[in-house]
Amino acid sequence: MATIKKYETDVCKCEDYAAVASLLGSEEQCAERSVPHIPGTVLIELDGTIFYPEGGGQPCDLGTIAGIPVVDVFLAKGTETIYHRLQVAADTELPTVGSDVFCKLDWDRRLSHMQLHSAEHLLSGLILRNWHGVNKGFHMGSDYATLDILFPPDGDVKEFSQGMLEQLELDANQIVWENIEVATHFCTSADQAASHPLRKPLAIDEGITVVCIGGGAELYDCCACCGTHVPSTGSIGLIQLLKTENYKGMIRMTFTAGLPAFHNASLRQRITDALCVRYSADIGSLMERISVQEQKNGAVRKELYDLKKDLLREEAECLLSEWLQGTVDGKPLASIGVYRYTRYSADDLQALGHAVEESLPGPVALVSVREHTAILLSPGAPHAGNLVRDYANMYKGRGGGKAKLARAIFERAEDLEMFLDLIEKHLRA
Numbered sequence: 013m014a015t016i017k018k019y020e021t022d023v024c025k026c027e028d029y030a031a032v033a034s035l036l037g038s039e040e041q042c043a044e045r046s047v048p049h050i051p052g053t054v055l056i057e058l059d060g061t062i063f064y065p066e067g068g069g070q071p072c073d074l075g076t077i078a079g080i081p082v083v084d085v086f087l088a089k090g091t092e093t094i095y096h097r098l099q100v101a102a103d104t105e106l107p108t109v110g111s112d113v114f115c116k117l118d119w120d121r122r123l124s125h126m127q128l129h130s131a132e133h134l135l136s137g138l139i140l141r142n143w144h145g146v147n148k149g150f151h152m153g154s155d156y157a158t159l160d161i162l163f164p165p166d167g168d169v170k171e172f173s174q175g176m177l178e179q180l181e182l183d184a185n186q187i188v189w190e191n192i193e194v195a196t197h198f199c200t201s202a203d204q205a206a207s208h209p210l211r212k213p214l215a216i217d218e219g220i221t222v223v224c225i226g227g228g229a230e231l232y233d234c235c236a237c238c239g240t241h242v243p244s245t246g247s248i249g250l251i252q253l254l255k256t257e258n259y260k261g262m263i264r265m266t267f268t269a270g271l272p273a274f275h276n277a278s279l280r281q282r283i284t285d286a287l288c289v290r291y292s293a294d295i296g297s298l299m300e301r302i303s304v305q306e307q308k309n310g311a312v313r314k315e316l317y318d319l320k321k322d323l324l325r326e327e328a329e330c331l332l333s334e335w336l337q338g339t340v341d342g343k344p345l346a347s348i349g350v351y352r353y354t355r356y357s358a359d360d361l362q363a364l365g366h367a368v369e370e371s372l373p374g375p376v377a378l379v380s381v382r383e384h385t386a387i388l389l390s391p392g393a394p395h396a397g398n399l400v401r402d403y404a405n406m407y408k409g410r411g412g413g414k415a416k417l418a419r420a421i422f423e424r425a426e427d428l429e430m431f432l433d434l435i436e437k438h439l440r441a
């Protein structure tokens with residue numbers, strides 16, 4: 013049965029009563045109508061619906077029917093029947109076929125879709141009129157939408173300059189402030205639809221809806237579209253262009269509008285307020301203050317790097333002098349020399365390892381205590397990487413390396429100690 017599309021005649025109706033035409037709960041019932049069955053859900057068909065089914069780049073409406081959450085709305089393939097998928101639990105009381113049910117839209121979601129979709133028409137119309145760019149693709153997310161624009165290959169314009177984007181954003185918002193009618197014309201044939209100055213060719217030949225923003229010399233857009241749109245441009249509220257990027261030989265423009273644009277602006281406002289407090293700056297001087305702070309941070313990082321380099325050079329001299337005396341850590345040479353450091357990271361110790369690797373008295377482990385990591389050094393035999401590969405995983409360690417230098421990383425300090433103990437015993441044997 014064809015469902016009456018109430019959203020086409022009253023796009024602002026967010027609550028309604030409708031009669032239940034059918035309920036499909038079982039796999040067999042769904043198979044009979046060639047619609048997908050999903051366990052834990054029931055499909056409900058109404059005589060007429062305010063719920064927009066997914067289509068034309070616009071996601072479906074959500075809300076409740078008889079107090080039961082609606083999780084999907086779709087037009088069954090090759091039919092004019094709209095199904096609403098209800099999320100049901102064991103104790104859900106389903107309405108009976110023929111009864112009237114109360115339907116309620118998630119209005120914030122619908123309004124956001126209407127605002128984003130109408131903004132898409134407006135931007136597409138302006139881009140075509142100003143620069144002959146053609147809208148070749150449209151995608152709508154929950155709080156933004158994208159347009160794929162193709163500029164004529166033989167034209168001068170290849171991409172959006174900053175000036176073009178600023179002009180486009182201002183022009184679009186000016187049309188919002190003028191509160192121009194967004195008219196929807198239902199056409200029974202392609203010929204009737206083609207009597208309108210359409211922006212792009214028709215994809216279907218009957219039951220066509222043509223959406224026009226303005227008219228005559230002030231016609232900003234005219235396009236066949238089955239989605240939901242605001243009744244006049246003022247309801248779009250605000251249009252914000254977010255970014256442009258190259259996409260498959262076209263330019264993908266990301267924008268937001270209306271309620272999502274308001275949330276986006278509020279979030280950015282809170283972030284910039286917090287940054288202004290953190291940097292003791294007003295909005296006009298914030299970027300300069302951040303830049304000064306970044307320069308200071310860079311200088312401190314450089315100083316730290318130089319100091320660490322000096323420290324590691326001293327540590328290397330210490331090791332080399334000990335090894336010259338034939339001792340390790342003040343004691344006679346064991347099967348492996350273990351040095352524990354609390355101050356250094358594993359990366360620091362790897363640099364230290366490279367500084368001393370040519371003068372090793374035998375196998376040596378440089379241990380970063382805070383990272384539970386050992387840098388194993390060897391004159392070549394035994395193979396440091398093989399020692400890590402063969403023994404580290406016994407204590408949930410990981411890592412690896414080459415013959416002269418390898419890294420063994422552990423989750424716990426005690427695992428690292430047991431690993432070192434095992435290596436010591438293995439090398440002594």
Ligand SMILES: [Zn+2]
Pocket residue numbers: 129130133223237238239240241
């Ligand atoms: Zn549309």
